[in-house]
Amino acid sequence: xxxxxxxxSMDCAEGRAxxxxxxxxxxxxxxxxxxxxxxxxxxxxxxxxxxxxxxxxEMASLIITEDRKSSTLILPHATLRDTAVYYCIVRAFxxxxxxxxxxxxxxxxxxx
Amino acid sequence: GAGVSQSPSNKVxxxxxxxxxxxxxxxxxxxxxxxxxxxGQGLEFLIYFQGNSAxxxxxxxxxxxxxxxxxxxxxxxxxxxxxxxxxxVYLCASSLDVSGSHTGELFFGEGSRLTVL
Numbered sequence: 001x002x003x004x005x006x007x008x009s010m011d012c013a014e015g016r017a018x019x020x021x022x023x024x025x026x027x028x029x030x031x032x033x034x035x036x037x038x039x040x041x042x043x044x045x046x047x048x049x050x051x052x053x054x055x056x057x058e059m060a061s062l063i064i065t066e067d068r069k070s071s072t073l074i075l076p077h078a079t080l081r082d083t084a085v086y087y088c089i090v091r092a093f094x095x096x097x098x099x100x101x102x103x104x105x106x107x108x109x110x111x112x
Numbered sequence: 113g114a115g116v117s118q119s120p121s122n123k124v125x126x127x128x129x130x131x132x133x134x135x136x137x138x139x140x141x142x143x144x145x146x147x148x149x150x151x152g153q154g155l156e157f158l159i160y161f162q163g164n165s166a167x168x169x170x171x172x173x174x175x176x177x178x179x180x181x182x183x184x185x186x187x188x189x190x191x192x193x194x195x196x197x198x199x200x201v202y203l204c205a206s207s208l209d210v211s212g213s214h215t216g217e218l219f220f221g222e223g224s225r226l227t228v229l
Contacts, residue, residue, distance in 0.1 A: 043223055044155065046217045102147075104154050
């Protein structure tokens with residue numbers, strides 16, 4: 001699976017949009033981009049995933065560049081409860097092992 | 113329950129003792145995963161089950177670590193002769209399917225915190 005690069009940490013003001021970038025320049029054509037987050041002392045939580053089209057759900061939006069080498073997770077109106085570590089992961093459609101490989105992620109701090 | 117259930121939530125043991133950690137996946141989920149997270153670190157993959165078989169054990173750190181899954185449901189992670197470096201949160205996750213599933217969503221439990229004194 002392709003490797004991802006994320007900033008170590010980011011701050012965001014409460015109520016503003018949080019834009020979390022991820023680079024995955026070695027992504028393959030059959031690899032999806034997944035985003036998970038881990039709130040302190042909890043298990044990771046799925047947020048969203050996509051292949052090449054932009055995706056939106058009740059939690060967030062995922063913007064994938066046309067060349068698929070990078071993506072941005074957008075939390076449209078960040079709240080204090082969105083403070084967490086956010087992981088960007090790429091994984092093949094037919095993944096032989098099924099596992100997700102987590103990197104270090106981005107620690108997002110939402111401030112009042 | 114509706115989610116992945118792990119027990120015990122906390123375990124304190126003495127160096128050299130054996131421990132067993134249990135995971136109850138979401139009903140109907142065929143894939144089950146064990147991860148480890150040491151203090152301040154990222155998630156480290158340990159082992160993955162598809163049904164009762166474990167096609168990928170590549171993350172088990174030593175032969176003191178083993179896991180089994182019975183009836184395609186409950187899984188037990190066993191650590192023999194525990195060492196202080198085994199102290200971590202052990203997380204279990206399950207997913208509906210692997211092959212052909214493009215959703216790939218893993219549902220995680222709250223973890224079992226192991227402290228080896």
